[in-house]
Amino acid sequence: MFTKGSINWSEKATIEKEEFPKDTLGRVKYAQFLTQFLVDQGYDSSRKEGEDKRNYVLNLNSEWGSGKTYFLKRWSDDLKPNFPVVYIDAWKQDYSDDPLMTVISSVINQLREQAGIYVKKSDFTIPNKVVGLLKAAAPALIKTFSKKYFGDEDFIDLSDVAADAVTHLIDEHEEKSQAISDLKDSVSEWVSFVTDNPKDKKQYPAFIFIDELDRCRPSYAVEMLETIKHIFDIKGIVFVVATDTEQLQHAVKAIYGEGFNARLYLGRFFNSRFTLKAPNLKDFLEVHVDHHKLSGEYLKKAEISILPPNEDSKITLRNIAVILDAFNMPPRTAIQVTDRVIATLSNMPKGSKIDLLMLTILLCFKEENHKRCIDIISNRLNYKSENGKIIGVDAYINQRFSNxxxxxxxxxxxxxIHQKFKTTEGYTADNQYKEGVYQVTLFRYFECIFLVSLGSKKSISSDVIQDKLVKSTNTQRPNEVFESGILWLQAQYIKSRFNQIPKETYQDYVELASALDWIDGDSGSDDL
Incomplete structure (x- = not known):
């Protein structure tokens, strides 16, 4: 019996020889919610007879990088003990010219295994239901099945039978309508055969998951949707079609033209759409990037100094995520920018130092607009603001990041950094600041470090910084917590000579790292 606790991703899992880590992005609650929702839609024994089973098609919308493949594979695997479940990777099968064949062969092959029809003949008795199923699909093929089962082979193989049956039905054009009806009956029979198996006691509805549809050839993707809509509107079956809906709309427009209303068109295929919430970027990056190279231990061995300093790589990764969020970077780009930061660190010679915030910001500007990035570095930006006024780097940063x-x-x-403070008035004072975590808003960093490094603003001397730190210590006012943070960042910038790194060095790093582009492999890098 299915319960909410049946879906648990607190530990890693191995699914079809593939390792899936534990859920660190809080996605399991969506699987629990959707399961109960779809179970209620697909089967409700309280409805009157004949209406207890219904067909339902859900579009699971999730942009690239948000882990929809991880989500679907873990979700479908957890449902298998309680429901008939079929998982189809549409992209891996779009070499086929026939989406109908893709779906029907996957459905029959996977349900066959769940029904247990692969046992040795000595342990198996053919139920009348199977015979009826084969008759409905293709009567002429019963002889083939009988030969396979009662002949020299020990195992039943229905994959060829399924393919031949569908081909036989569809090729008979004048009987197409009846053929489709027979096909629906056949699939329904397979589902009921799984649910009627007393050993596993699975229940309705059946779940059919279709993944990676947005990565398929446009014509194949559209035909797959038509197949689901018109052929597989079978009671007691719910479909979950996972897509990056925006990308799927592009596929539709590739078929019907750029001016075609793809969103409205896609809406007719689905009963509803559920959008997976974008994960917290910091947590997301922890899963996708090699962040141990940001740790104090790694950097110490590599003899590389970074600013801001942090022993814990997760704090540094969070700082990078703050910048990426400020630039509204989508998940795919966020991974690429972070990987470029890490690749830059990995290739720096011993004794190097770098302001990681400066590097990340410039990589983001480069990702947005190459020319604008160069103009910002050279302090020659002439940007046309919303009111039509031409503004420079200082005003541009203020307009864009002040919030x-x-x-x-x-x-x-x-x-x-300072054992004692030496003030502009010539006296010294004890440093009463304690070791710990200091914070500064991103905009204050832009104002006091970034723009100063570019030459857009004047720097302040170490003595002036120490004056302010003494006053901040004496006042102890809560609203100056962040002020002391930026002061200490400035102090370290000067003391450790980060202010002596030429901006051209950053430009070289950005140009080199940005030449490195990541190309999706077969998995789409969306598994986590």
Whole structure:
């Protein structure tokens, strides 16, 4: 009996020899919710006879990188003990010219296994239901089945039978309508055969998952949807079609023209659409990038200094995520930019130092607009604002990022920078700041570090910074917590000579790293 606890992703899992890590992005709650929703849609014993089973098609919308393949594979695997389940990777089968054959062969092959019709003949008695099923699909093929089963072979193989049956039905054009009806009856029989198996006690509805449809050839993707809509509207079966809906709309427009209303067209294939919430970018990056190279331990061995300093790679990764969020980078691009940051660190010679925030920001600008990035680095930006006014780098940064209140974090011991303060008035003061995590808003970083490094704003001296730190210590006002954070970041910038890194060095890093582009493999890099 299915319960909410039947879906549990707190531990890693192996599905068809493929490893899936535990769920760190909080997605299991969506699978639990959707399961109960679809079970209610597909089968409800409280409805009157003949209406207890219904067909339902759900579009699971999820942009690339949000883990829809991980979601579908773990979800479908957890449903198998309680429901008939079929999983179809449409992209891996779009070499076929016939989506109908793809679906029907997958359905029959997978349901056959779940029904247990692969046991040795000595342990198996042919139920009348199977004979009826084969008669409905293709009476002429009963002889073939009988030969396979009662002949020299020990196992039943229905894959060829299924293919021949469908071909036989569809080729008879004048009987197409009846053939489709027979096909529906056949699939229904297979589902009921699984649910009637007393050993497993599976229940309605059957779940058919179709993944990666948006990656298929446009013609194949559209034909697959037509197949699901018009051939497989079978009671007691629910479809979950996972897509990046925006990409699927492009596929539809490739068939019907750019001006075609693809969203309206796609809407007629689905009863409803569920959009997987985009994961927290920091948690998402933890899963997808090799962030151990951002750890203090790794950087110490590599003899590379970074700013802001952090021993914990996850804090540094969070800082990168704050910047990516400020630029509204989609998941795919966020991974690529972060990988470029890490690749840059991995290839720096020993003794190097780099402001990781500066590098990440410039990589984001480069990703958005190459020319604008160069103009920002050279401090020659002439940007036309919304009101038509031409503005430079300083005004552009202020206009775009002044509302960025997310914080950058850095853990360090202030006494490693200044044991004592030396003020502009010539006296010294003890450093009373404690080791811990200091924070600064992203916009304050832009103002006090980024623009200064580009030459758009004047720098302040170490003595002035120390003056302000002494005053900040004495006042202890809560609203100055972030002020002390930026002051310490400035102090370290000067003390560790990050301010002496030429901006042309950053430009070289950006140009080199941006030449590296990631191309999706067969998995689409969307498995986690």
């Amino acid at each position: 960025c209140t997310s914080t950058i974090s850095m853990r360090f011991n202030p006494r490693d």
